[in-house]
Amino acid sequence: MTRCLDCGSERTADQCSACGLTSAAAEVMFRRRFLKRTIFFLAGSLAFPYVSQIYAPLDLDLMLVFFGVIFFIALAIAVLLDRWARNRQDLEVLKRIYAGFIPLPWILAATLFLNGKLDSPKKLTYHATTVVGRYNMPGVVRGTRRVFVRSWREGQKYERLAVDADDYDRFQSGDSVVVGVAPGALGIPWYYGVYRR
Numbered sequence: 001m002t003r004c005l006d007c008g009s010e011r012t013a014d015q016c017s018a019c020g021l022t023s024a025a026a027e028v029m030f031r032r033r034f035l036k037r038t039i040f041f042l043a044g045s046l047a048f049p050y051v052s053q054i055y056a057p058l059d060l061d062l063m064l065v066f067f068g069v070i071f072f073i074a075l076a077i078a079v080l081l082d083r084w085a086r087n088r089q090d091l092e093v094l095k096r097i098y099a100g101f102i103p104l105p106w107i108l109a110a111t112l113f114l115n116g117k118l119d120s121p122k123k124l125t126y127h128a129t130t131v132v133g134r135y136n137m138p139g140v141v142r143g144t145r146r147v148f149v150r151s152w153r154e155g156q157k158y159e160r161l162a163v164d165a166d167d168y169d170r171f172q173s174g175d176s177v178v179v180g181v182a183p184g185a186l187g188i189p190w191y192y193g194v195y196r197r
């Protein structure tokens with residue numbers, strides 16, 4: 001059994017009896033929507049790392065791993081969809097799974113944005129700690145810079161602070177610092193700043 005690539009109805013002839021498109025026309029329609037969805041997904045995939053640098057959660061690296069998994073699964077589904085559409089295979093289930101992935105980067109970005117934006121600056125807490133290391137990976141957009149400090153959270157050995165280039169250059173291993181942390185309007189604590197003690 002084959003299904004129309006555009007509307008998903010069962011198709012017995014080359015022309016779909018539900019939407020009237022031929023299989024070639026249905027593929028064109030499918031690809032147009034597929035491209036729009038993919039662009040929307042990719043835009044969100046740029047927005048999320050961007051927002052995550054402005055309101056960086058303390059557990060940013062964990063979130064980035066989660067986001068990376070989402071990104072590569074969606075990419076793999078996109079490649080499959082492209083191949084299956086070319087072979088005019090039944091796409092209905094895969095199309096729906098893909099549609100579920102499309103808003104995820106935007107949801108993550110919006111969560112971090114609201115978490116930071118709606119937070120009250122009065123609720124900042126300051127933690128005295130020590131720098132134990134640094135990490136710098138040049139990246140395509142802005143790169144990844146981390147300053148590692150001893151953690152004040154229970155069950156956590158280090159905090160990997162997502163710092164900007166200035167803060168990265170300012171601190172060395174052994175420096176005594178104070179880390180400002182905001183609680184987050186949605187309960188996700190985020191890194192506000194690091195200061196010399």
Ligand SMILES: [Zn+2]
Nearest residue numbers: 004007016019
């Ligand atoms: Zn159709």
